[in-house]
Amino acid sequence: LPVVAIVGRPNVGKSTLVNRFLGRRAAVVQDTPGVTRDRIAYEALWNGKRFTVVDTGGWDPKASGLGASITRQAEYAMKTADVIVFVVDSQVGATDTDLAAARILRRSDRPVVLVANKVDDERSEAGAAELWSLGLGEPQPVSALHGRASGDLLDLVLDALPEAPREQEEEEGPRRVALVGRPNVGKSSLLNRLARDERSVVDSVAGTTVDPVDSIVTLGGEEWRFVDTAGLRRKVNTASGMEYYASLRTEAAIQAAEVAVVLLAADEVVSEQDQRVITQVIEAGRALVIAFNKWDVLDEDRRLQLEREVERDLARVRWASRVNVSAKTGRGVDKLAQHLRQALDSWETRVPTAELNTYVRALVQETPPPARGGRAPKIKYVTQADVRPPRFVVFSTGFLEAGYRRFLERKLRERFGFHGTPIEISVRVRE
Ligand code: GDP
Numbered sequence: 469l470p471v472v473a474i475v476g477r478p479n480v481g482k483s484t485l486v487n488r489f490l491g492r493r494a495a496v497v498q499d500t501p502g503v504t505r506d507r508i509a510y511e512a513l514w515n516g517k518r519f520t521v522v523d524t525g526g527w528d529p530k531a532s533g534l535g536a537s538i539t540r541q542a543e544y545a546m547k548t549a550d551v552i553v554f555v556v557d558s559q560v561g562a563t564d565t566d567l568a569a570a571r572i573l574r575r576s577d578r579p580v581v582l583v584a585n586k587v588d589d590e591r592s593e594a595g596a597a598e599l600w601s602l603g604l605g606e607p608q609p610v611s612a613l614h615g616r617a618s619g620d621l622l623d624l625v626l627d628a629l630p631e632a633p634r635e636q637e638e639e640e641g642p643r644r645v646a647l648v649g650r651p652n653v654g655k656s657s658l659l660n661r662l663a664r665d666e667r668s669v670v671d672s673v674a675g676t677t678v679d680p681v682d683s684i685v686t687l688g689g690e691e692w693r694f695v696d697t698a699g700l701r702r703k704v705n706t707a708s709g710m711e712y713y714a715s716l717r718t719e720a721a722i723q724a725a726e727v728a729v730v731l732l733a734a735d736e737v738v739s740e741q742d743q744r745v746i747t748q749v750i751e752a753g754r755a756l757v758i759a760f761n762k763w764d765v766l767d768e769d770r771r772l773q774l775e776r777e778v779e780r781d782l783a784r785v786r787w788a789s790r791v792n793v794s795a796k797t798g799r800g801v802d803k804l805a806q807h808l809r810q811a812l813d814s815w816e817t818r819v820p821t822a823e824l825n826t827y828v829r830a831l832v833q834e835t836p837p838p839a840r841g842g843r844a845p846k847i848k849y850v851t852q853a854d855v856r857p858p859r860f861v862v863f864s865t866g867f868l869e870a871g872y873r874r875f876l877e878r879k880l881r882e883r884f885g886f887h888g889t890p891i892e893i894s895v896r897v898r899e
Pocket of ligand 1: 653654700764793797
């Protein structure tokens with residue numbers, strides 16, 4: 469999905485603006501369980517356009533200096549967004565921090581919409597005009613508080629969105645993999661293992677086409693581009709207060725990748741932080757491989773216990789590709805490639821419409837959607853609207869409840885596989 473990133477200092481009104489995007493006139497179309505308060509990406513639908521809103525502003529300014537924070541926000545936005553919304557407080561005017569961010573954003577090859585927020589009266593209107601000086605074009609006066617002009621702003625932002633999501637698939641070269649997971653699960657160790665292995669090579673200097681933040685690894689006779697691994701190779705410290713940055717990094721890596729390997733520690737229970745990373749991958753619509761690391765330290769008891777934990781804690785991603793590895797001994801590492809391939813294949817699967825409808829027609833005949841308020845909705849037609857990941861649109865005479873949509877998903881998976889990829893089912897109601 470196209471991504472709209474919101475950048476700005478604390479208290480300029482970013483969250484209010486995000487809420488406007490998701491508010492009355494926007495509908496959150498996906499609500500994934502297990503998502504916590506600090507999630508930063510929201511999927512939204514407005515005027516028939518689907519897009520992701522990313523609020524880059526959840527950080528604690530005390531943790532690490534305001535200037536650095538906003539610079540990171542801006543860089544992150546430029547890397548991941550299709551449109552950047554830069555919010556400035558027109559009552560305060562452009563601060564040094566705003567200027568620093570603007571300097572970076574001026575280099576952006578993505579459209580930047582400059583928002584002068586808090587234009588609640590005439591005095592601040594003059595303040596808004598002064599923001600021309602940021603060199604980012606016409607400041608859009610908005611009062612998030614009063615709702616002033618925010619509809620126009622939404623139109624403007626959505627007009628700037630590309631018709632289709634950014635086409636990364638046209639790119640040549642190795643498939644892009646994000647190696648993600650909470651601190652200490654062994655990401656650096658695994659990357660080093662992949663690099664050290666005889667059959668693989670990490671090339672970050674020689675290749676002129678290789679962005680130095682990525683690593684090219686040969687695995688299973690094929691080259692893979694592990695994205696955003698600079699931090700893993702150098703092992704930057706993840707001191708306290710850095711957790712938000714770690715999560716931004718994770719998000720950036722996922723956005724840049726086609727498939728994500730979420731690394732978990734097999735000797736520990738699946739934590740909330742692990743779940744959050746998995747959710748990030750699903751919400752980004754990337755193929756997913758779950759790798760259990762540190763397999764070397766497991767005894768038989770722990771192995772059985774782990775099976776039960778997986779059954780309980782990872783039920784929602786039963787479809788994910790799973791592999792057990794040890795970065796320390798190298799066990800299972802050579803299997804990674806086949807899991808990556810399978811997940812990517814599923815991610816790109818397109819089911820022919822005729823086949824899809826034949827199957828769903830029979831399915832619906834056997835198990836029709838339940839009636840609500842006396843009338844049972846009738847499913848007319850199903851089409852696969854998209855791949856990477858597969859998205860299905862069901863045309864129905866009435867709303868299909870979540871339970872039935874889950875049933876459809878389960879059945880589609882049973883029939884067509886989709887092992888290793890999230891799939892999405894949306895419903896269009898037509899009489
Ligand atoms: P990162 O924060 O995810 O990059 O994790 P690191 O790669 O720094 O690993 C964290 C700790 O786990 C280090 O002490 C590693 O030596 C250890 N570790 C990583 N992989 C394995 C493994 O497969 N087996 C064992 N026993 N320890 C591991």
